[in-house]
Amino acid sequence: MKKLMLTAVLTSVFAVTGAHADTTPVMFSSIKHFNAPAKNEVKGVRVSALHGQVDKVTGLDVSILGMSQTKDTVGVNIGLFFGGNRVTNSMTGASFGLFNIHDGDDLGANLSLVNITNNVRGANVSFVNYSEGNTMVDVGAASISDASTVQVGIFNMTKKIEGVQIGLINCAENGFFPCFPIVNFAK
Structure with missing residues (x-):
């Protein structure tokens, strides 16, 4: 009975996570499109070092010593230790960092040394x-x-x-x- 319950729970978990196969709650990104886990969207927290790139972040996006790059961001971008933010499509929320480069439309606040919007x-x-x-x-x-x-x-x-x-x-x-x-x- 315990094995049957465990199998049912694991099957449910994999079915739910499989439906959101391109999203993850936590990610680490770095150069050469390295994303761990290898997903296209973060709904939670992403930390990037040197240069991290992903399609969408909903939540907190932290760049350390480099640039965080997304197509779309909903939430907060924070650049630490010479970190900056690049958003190529849309940003809703707030961006803090050494620089912010936002090519599309922003709704919110951009606070940095240099804003290119x-x-x-x-x-x-x-x-x-x-x-x-x-x-x-x-x-x-x-x-x-x-x-x-x-x-x-x-x-x-x-x-x-x-x-x-x-x-x-x-x-x-x-x-x-x-x-x-x-x-x-x-x-």
């Missing part, structure tokens, strides 16, 4: 913020974007300001002046 519905807080798309809030020594709602820093530049720029030098193609000190807004 595309579209951000949330905040970029960094020494340098560079965005090829639209941003809601950029705070940093230098913030450059195609369009932004609010920019606060020493040097702010955008093609289209939708709200206000506050800083030492504020440049916006649609500003009440193309470049103006202290404050600039759309004309």
Whole structure:
């Protein structure tokens, strides 16, 4: 009877885990696409060293001394000891690290030394913020974007300001002046 129960339990476990064969709750990643276990998605915690790459992380993604790379992330990216984050499609949550490079759409906050983003519905807080798309809030020594709602820093530049720029030098193609000190807004 015990063997029958054990067989039933193990069969159930393998059936459930087999249904989610491409996901894992914990992963370690490193160079040359090394992922242990070899899965495409993490729902839990992933730690990468030097360079880790996986399709999707839902949860906590920690990079140590290098870069963590995903297509999609929902949760928190943390770069430790010169760690950074790269997201090629979408990020929902918060990214902390030496650098954040996000090519797609972000919903949340990016806090680092350098943020290179595309579209951000949330905040970029960094020494340098560079965005090829639209941003809601950029705070940093230098913030450059195609369009932004609010920019606060020493040097702010955008093609289209939708709200206000506050800083030492504020440049916006649609500003009440193309470049103006202290404050600039759309004309």
